[in-house]
Amino acid sequence: MDFMFSADIRSYKDMRNGELREAFVTQQLFVDGEIKLTYTDVDRGVIAGITPTTQAIDLPTHKELAADYFCQRREAGVINIGGNGTITVDGETYAMANKDSLYIAKESKEVQFTSEDPANPAKFYLVSYPAHRVTKTVHVPKSDAKRIELGAQETSNERTIFQSIRPGIVDSCQLVMGMTELKPGSVWNTKPPHTHFRRTEIYMYFDLPEEERVFHLMGEPSEVRPLPLEPGVAIASPSWSIHSGVGTTNYTFVWAMGGENQEFDDMDHITVADLK
Numbered sequence: 001m002d003f004m005f006s007a008d009i010r011s012y013k014d015m016r017n018g019e020l021r022e023a024f025v026t027q028q029l030f031v032d033g034e035i036k037l038t039y040t041d042v043d044r045g046v047i048a049g050i051t052p053t054t055q056a057i058d059l060p061t062h063k064e065l066a067a068d069y070f071c072q073r074r075e076a077g078v079i080n081i082g083g084n085g086t087i088t089v090d091g092e093t094y095a096m097a098n099k100d101s102l103y104i105a106k107e108s109k110e111v112q113f114t115s116e117d118p119a120n121p122a123k124f125y126l127v128s129y130p131a132h133r134v135t136k137t138v139h140v141p142k143s144d145a146k147r148i149e150l151g152a153q154e155t156s157n158e159r160t161i162f163q164s165i166r167p168g169i170v171d172s173c174q175l176v177m178g179m180t181e182l183k184p185g186s187v188w189n190t191k192p193p194h195t196h197f198r199r200t201e202i203y204m205y206f207d208l209p210e211e212e213r214v215f216h217l218m219g220e221p222s223e224v225r226p227l228p229l230e231p232g233v234a235i236a237s238p239s240w241s242i243h244s245g246v247g248t249t250n251y252t253f254v255w256a257m258g259g260e261n262q263e264f265d266d267m268d269h270i271t272v273a274d275l276k
């Protein structure tokens with residue numbers, strides 16, 4: 001497991017891009033046959049990519065979690081961004097098609113990931129936060145997510161939000177998670193941008209060609225920094241930071257939040273013209 005130590009609201013302003021990446025951007029999460037874990041001090045999120053090929057991969061615990069097993073005091077959300085696969089949680093197997101979600105409840109002991117076809121492996125993206133109560137593990141097919149259409153082609157931000165792990169669909173402790181698909185020709189996410197001091201958020205961009213990038217925007221609205229991100233890495237946004245971005249093509253991304261509340265619409269809206 002990698003450990004990522006974030007920068008604060010004062011120090012990020014003096015940091016170069018490489019230093020900002022070290023503080024906020026994970027390693028490449030999707031490597032064939034491997035599980036890649038990154039722990040961020042931003043709300044104690046654990047971010048992982050799990051790409052099983054010929055063999056099943058288990059979710060391991062780690063010394064720094066001080067737990068007998070990974071979910072002993074944690075919940076996790078998983079979205080499959082690859083081919084068909086399965087997740088088995090304490091003997092119960094869930095078929096995970098592309099863009100399906102699974103919420104894994106606190107105190108789930110054994111979690112195992114497989115791919116149906118090693119040549120087109122499942123790619124499981126996982127975000128976990130500390131949890132305070134035991135709820136139920138729930139599979140949410142893409143078609144069961146709450147859909148929200150936003151933006152317009154004229155402003156290059158036509159996109160569909162899929163809220164899969166949210167109150168009303170899944171009873172979680174702090175995790176709220178889903179994904180946003182941009183229409184072809186649309187490149188801007190989270191436009192107009194916002195902050196929400198009550199929650200922190202993690203973005204992971206995918207479904208764009210290897211050689212394309214999303215210029216993710218972070219920082220206070222008055223002091224914005226762009227970071228060009230490749231597919232398959234995640235970026236953590238502290239509570240004070242905007243999290244928006246513009247791609248050199250369209251793309252999809254998973255967003256995940258943890259913090260004080262679970263109200264998706266509880267945001268402090270700003271305008272593009274407010275950015276400095």
Ligand SMILES: O=C[C@H](O)[C@@H](O)CC(=O)C(=O)O
Nearest residue numbers: 159161180189190191201255
């Ligand atoms: O707090 C909510 C999150 O930032 C995202 O869901 C926003 C988003 O996907 C978008 O507008 O494109």
Ligand SMILES: [Zn+2]
Nearest residue numbers: 194196201243
């Ligand atoms: Zn947000």
